[in-house]
Amino acid sequence: MKYNQLLKQFTYEVYLKRPIVSPDRRTNYRIERVNGGLLCDLWFLTAGCMHDAQGGCVMCNYGRGECSIERREWERIIEELKSIIRKIPFPFEDFLLTPSGSMLDEREVPPTMRDMLIPALHGIQTKRFIIETRADTVTDAGMEFLREIVPGAEKYVEIGLESSNNWILKHCINKASTFEEFCTAVNKIHEYGICVTANVGLGFPFMSERASIINTIQTIRDALDAGADSIVVFPYHIKKGTLLDVMYQKQMYQCVSFWALVKVLNCFPHERDKIQISWYKDYFGQERSYIYRSPSTCPACEGKIMKYLDDYRETQSAACVDRLNRYSCQCREQWEKTLQEQPDHIEIKHVEQLYRKLAECFNLDQDLLERELSEMKREFEGQKVG
Numbered sequence: 001m002k003y004n005q006l007l008k009q010f011t012y013e014v015y016l017k018r019p020i021v022s023p024d025r026r027t028n029y030r031i032e033r034v035n036g037g038l039l040c041d042l043w044f045l046t047a048g049c050m051h052d053a054q055g056g057c058v059m060c061n062y063g064r065g066e067c068s069i070e071r072r073e074w075e076r077i078i079e080e081l082k083s084i085i086r087k088i089p090f091p092f093e094d095f096l097l098t099p100s101g102s103m104l105d106e107r108e109v110p111p112t113m114r115d116m117l118i119p120a121l122h123g124i125q126t127k128r129f130i131i132e133t134r135a136d137t138v139t140d141a142g143m144e145f146l147r148e149i150v151p152g153a154e155k156y157v158e159i160g161l162e163s164s165n166n167w168i169l170k171h172c173i174n175k176a177s178t179f180e181e182f183c184t185a186v187n188k189i190h191e192y193g194i195c196v197t198a199n200v201g202l203g204f205p206f207m208s209e210r211a212s213i214i215n216t217i218q219t220i221r222d223a224l225d226a227g228a229d230s231i232v233v234f235p236y237h238i239k240k241g242t243l244l245d246v247m248y249q250k251q252m253y254q255c256v257s258f259w260a261l262v263k264v265l266n267c268f269p270h271e272r273d274k275i276q277i278s279w280y281k282d283y284f285g286q287e288r289s290y291i292y293r294s295p296s297t298c299p300a301c302e303g304k305i306m307k308y309l310d311d312y313r314e315t316q317s318a319a320c321v322d323r324l325n326r327y328s329c330q331c332r333e334q335w336e337k338t339l340q341e342q343p344d345h346i347e348i349k350h351v352e353q354l355y356r357k358l359a360e361c362f363n364l365d366q367d368l369l370e371r372e373l374s375e376m377k378r379e380f381e382g383q384k385v386g
């Protein structure tokens with residue numbers, strides 16, 4: 001089974017408490033400097049990610065919309081998207097079209113809506129056109145849609161891989177997806193001449209920052225070996241309405257430092273043009289993004305480091321990483337020292353303690369707790385999890 005029933009239940013309970021996003025916030029967009037040009041991120045509201053609605057990923061809250069959306073509402077969304085498209089400045093380097101979850105999940109974005117999107121986006125000038133979707137939603141019909149929309153642009157599918165380790169996917173993230181499914185999706189997408197971006201997480205819960213950095217580095221290697229054309233590293237932040245939010249409030253989780261991101265970038269001097277970073281800061285503000293805590297460093301260097309990371313996002317150049325590497329601050333020394341004292345692997349006892357604490361918070365059935373914990377430990381023994 002791809003689920004850990006405990007994690008699924010925790011995240012489901014958190015999901016149920018989230019307010020429904022008002023339909024008058026049905027669209028949004030942002031523009032920023034990325035990859036030597038402009039990126040437009042155009043978003044529209046749906047019922048939300050179908051995985052999320054059943055108890056989804058621990059760090060995610062892309063918003064919970066009304067369960068069923070009438071055709072009239074889809075038409076309103078299309079009208080709003082068109083009016084945004086009329087006013088934004090073309091051309092773009094990257095154009096990302098994203099719903100509240102997976103573009104190719106027909107339960108979330110029905111084929112009728114896809115059909116309306118093709119003419120609505122007609123005339124967009126962009127070098128690359130990108131959608132986001134879960135690995136298990138990649139189908140031939142989805143690929144045909146992607147071929148048709150925004151003709152002339154290079155197409156990319158971004159898949160939330162998070163980690164290439166199935167134990168972590170199941171017991172630390174609740175991704176309900178495996179690395180093998182990611183690899184299958186990569187092959188299918190490539191059959192259509194479309195590129196793949198793997199979204200890789202940094203700062204997995206239930207383990208030390210050091211163990212998480214090591215896993216992120218391994219995941220990037222695995223994703224590149226599996227054929228991913230590019231990688232985006234996402235350091236996790238704390239969003240309201242997520243399990244990470246609960247864990248943070250109860251001192252069971254901390255965001256990683258910016259220095260962790262620098263460490264990861266340092267490991268790939270020859271693949272730098274394939275490795276991008278994102279969401280190391282909040283682009284929309286708490287009201288829209290729900291983010292209230294992000295990765296950081298100390299107040300003395302945070303502004304500078306953020307600027308250097310922005311520069312890296314814009315250029316992906318070695319010079320930016322060199323500048324980050326040369327930067328010295330007391331907080332960095334302290335961070336390195338603390339890191340070396342942390343375990344470089346997952347400590348199953350620690351994971352169990354956190355699960356027991358969460359079970360108390362959520363008043364969980366004791367039998368279910370014991371059953372799932374023994375399954376989790378059995379699977380941990382069965383594979384070496386680093």
Ligand code: SF4
Nearest residue numbers: 049052056057060101
């Ligand atoms: S990260 Fe992706 S798959 Fe997970 S809940 Fe969020 S939208 Fe769904």
Ligand SMILES: [Zn+2]
Nearest residue numbers: 298301329331
């Ligand atoms: Zn500092």
